[in-house]
Amino acid sequence: MSDLRKISSNPHIRSRSTISGIMAAVVIALMPATGFGIWHFGPRALMLIAISIASTVGTEFLYGLLMKKTTVGDLSAVVTGLLLALNLPVSVPWWIPVLGGVFAILVVKMLFGGLGQNFMNPALAARCFLLISFPALMTDFSYDGISGATPLAALKAGESVNVMDMILGHTAGTIGETSMVALAVGACFLLLCGVIDLKIPGSYIVTFLLFEAIFGGHGFDPAYLAAQLSGGGLMLGAFFMATDYVTRPITSGGQYLFGIFLGLMTGIFRIFGPGAEGVSYAIILGNLLVPLMEKVTWPKAFGKGGKRHEK
Amino acid sequence: MNKAGERLWNGLVKENPTFVLMLGMCPTLAVTTSAVNGLGMGMTTLVVLALSNLMISAMRKIIPNSVRIPAFIVIIASFVTIVQLLLEAYLDSLNDALGVYIPLIVVNCIILGRAESYAYSNPPIPSLFDGIGMGLGFTVALTCIGGVRELLGAGELFGRRVMPESFTPIGIFVLAPGAFFVLAGLSALQNVAKAAGAKKGKDVSKIGSGCSEDCLNCGQKGCSRRLVEFGAQDPEKASAQTLGETDAKSSGKAEPQTVRGTDIRSLGKVDSNILEKADQSDVQEIPDIQILDWTSTAKEKKK
Numbered sequence: 001m002s003d004l005r006k007i008s009s010n011p012h013i014r015s016r017s018t019i020s021g022i023m024a025a026v027v028i029a030l031m032p033a034t035g036f037g038i039w040h041f042g043p044r045a046l047m048l049i050a051i052s053i054a055s056t057v058g059t060e061f062l063y064g065l066l067m068k069k070t071t072v073g074d075l076s077a078v079v080t081g082l083l084l085a086l087n088l089p090v091s092v093p094w095w096i097p098v099l100g101g102v103f104a105i106l107v108v109k110m111l112f113g114g115l116g117q118n119f120m121n122p123a124l125a126a127r128c129f130l131l132i133s134f135p136a137l138m139t140d141f142s143y144d145g146i147s148g149a150t151p152l153a154a155l156k157a158g159e160s161v162n163v164m165d166m167i168l169g170h171t172a173g174t175i176g177e178t179s180m181v182a183l184a185v186g187a188c189f190l191l192l193c194g195v196i197d198l199k200i201p202g203s204y205i206v207t208f209l210l211f212e213a214i215f216g217g218h219g220f221d222p223a224y225l226a227a228q229l230s231g232g233g234l235m236l237g238a239f240f241m242a243t244d245y246v247t248r249p250i251t252s253g254g255q256y257l258f259g260i261f262l263g264l265m266t267g268i269f270r271i272f273g274p275g276a277e278g279v280s281y282a283i284i285l286g287n288l289l290v291p292l293m294e295k296v297t298w299p300k301a302f303g304k305g306g307k308r309h310e311k
Numbered sequence: 312m313n314k315a316g317e318r319l320w321n322g323l324v325k326e327n328p329t330f331v332l333m334l335g336m337c338p339t340l341a342v343t344t345s346a347v348n349g350l351g352m353g354m355t356t357l358v359v360l361a362l363s364n365l366m367i368s369a370m371r372k373i374i375p376n377s378v379r380i381p382a383f384i385v386i387i388a389s390f391v392t393i394v395q396l397l398l399e400a401y402l403d404s405l406n407d408a409l410g411v412y413i414p415l416i417v418v419n420c421i422i423l424g425r426a427e428s429y430a431y432s433n434p435p436i437p438s439l440f441d442g443i444g445m446g447l448g449f450t451v452a453l454t455c456i457g458g459v460r461e462l463l464g465a466g467e468l469f470g471r472r473v474m475p476e477s478f479t480p481i482g483i484f485v486l487a488p489g490a491f492f493v494l495a496g497l498s499a500l501q502n503v504a505k506a507a508g509a510k511k512g513k514d515v516s517k518i519g520s521g522c523s524e525d526c527l528n529c530g531q532k533g534c535s536r537r538l539v540e541f542g543a544q545d546p547e548k549a550s551a552q553t554l555g556e557t558d559a560k561s562s563g564k565a566e567p568q569t570v571r572g573t574d575i576r577s578l579g580k581v582d583s584n585i586l587e588k589a590d591q592s593d594v595q596e597i598p599d600i601q602i603l604d605w606t607s608t609a610k611e612k613k614k
Contacts, residue, residue, distance in 0.1 A: 099481075107492070129483060132482060132483045132486065132488070133481045133482040133483040133484075134479065134481075134482065135482070137479075
């Protein structure tokens with residue numbers, strides 16, 4: 001309590017939550033998905049996750065040494081590394097997470113001024129960087145010697161998929177995205193902790209489902225909608241990456257707008273795009289539009305706006 | 312011929328069109344997918360730039376000021392057409408690789424910029440070397456960007472494999488985003504190099520070109536056009552400068568009302584006085600700008 005009682009300039013109301021506390025909560029919330037990924041894909045997934053985190057934290061540490069400023073302690077690099085690894089297929093070579101980690105921290109985050117200044121989610125930017133650079137490696141979802149298409153690709157090709165497997169996570173995909181149940185457990189933890197709220201994920205998912213129902217060609221078919229919802233990175237993106245404090249709008253209205261935009265873009269990419277997945281591109285596109293969304297939803301201060309009083 | 316050397320150095324290093332002036336970004340980002348393409352684009356631009364600078368400078372006294380931009384465009388477009396026909400005849404593969412960016416050299420802002428800021432107000436020979444220097448700077452920059460992109464994006468340099476077999480090409484570098492990464496990285500590198508040079512005591516901040524829009528630091532003689540535009544474009548700044556000068560001369564007896572009217576001729580006089588002073592002392596001193604306190608002078612007058 002004593003360190004909260006200070007004679008100082010404003011702001012006078014201070015929150016007890018710290019950056020490292022929030023980041024630790026996100027890491028804990030990602031644990032179920034991480035654990036399931038390691039169990040499902042084997043020890044290679046653990047190795048990739050470890051390499052990715054080491055890469056991001058190491059880059060942040062070295063850059064901090066160069067700039068004589070230590071920012072490793074806020075755990076944000078750990079979250080970035082973990083999210084990056086969860087977005088990689090298990091079959092990628094070891095240097096992919098290294099390259100992605102360096103790109104995420106150095107180019108996307110640190111060169112723009114560090115945490116709080118990055119205009120784009122570092123983990124997703126790194127994933128898109130890798131996806132554009134190495135399309136063959138990044139879309140090779142084979143595991144256990146089975147080279148299978150992701151359920152979303154199968155769905156797009158018109159094949160039938162086992163929705164129950166998709167919800168539980170026994171499918172091909174990136175390390176962290178397959179199990180909807182594990183992700184939902186983590187998301188509930190974050191919601192209960194108050195780290196995130198339902199504004200962005202809720203509007204994102206509702207808009208996406210409506211879009212899929214209208215333009216997906218299957219109408220309101222529950223099995224199809226459930227498959228779209230649980231397949232791909234939608235849950236991971238909606239709850240863990242679109243809600244990133246730095247790259248989401250800070251106004252309440254802006255957050256709804258952001259969610260709706262993401263839902264529309266994801267739907268467009270999935271239905272009309274050449275690929276089966278579109279969550280990561282949708283989110284980084286949304287990140288770029290955040291300043292505009294904040295501008296149109298900026299609340300008026302008391303006494304501002306309205307008609308001028310004529311004398 | 313010292314002037315010619317200075318122009319070349321200026322175009323290559325001091326005011327490199329790509330890394331310092333950030334001009335001509337469209338071809339820079341679009342055609343530098345390989346070192347050969349960058350080199351080809353740079354050389355083509357160099358030829359057009361040098362010849363159009365020479366021609367515009369030679370014709371600068373007969374081109375009326377009001378239609379100078381259309382006149383520049385006509386001259387540049389003629390040279391671009393000649394170069395394009397030559398490329399089609401003798402270097403067809405390069406012509407195919409550069410595609411639409413060859414005709415687009417007509418509207419390249421480096422060429423138009425040098426015509427406007429240098430060739431139109433300077434004699435032909437320095438203008439020719441200004442064009443060659445700028446063209447060389449552009450060529451070097453494009454070749455460097457193209458080389459790095461080709462090296463990382465394809466593992467090759469000038470079409471030859473240089474990276475080890477185990478290197479997987481990073482595909483993004485031959486796409487448009489890679490161009491931005493490489494351009495930003497190389498610009499940052501040259502800034503670091505120049506900052507290191509400045510620390511050692513070399514003054515790299517003084518820009519030695521014909522026009523840097525920085526008239527106070529500019530020692531260029533015979534640049535009458537700029538003085539007129541200076542007065543017309545930015546009367547407040549100009550009057551502040553003149554005020555400062557007259558104030559220093561007549562020690563506070565300046566009459567603000569008459570000077571404030573920004574008489575262009577008097578501006579030219581005062582400014583050339585500054586320039587002569589600067590030339591004499593060999594060091595370009597910036598005259599102190601004093602903003603007159605209008606109310607106090609008025610009160611003093613009343614007294």
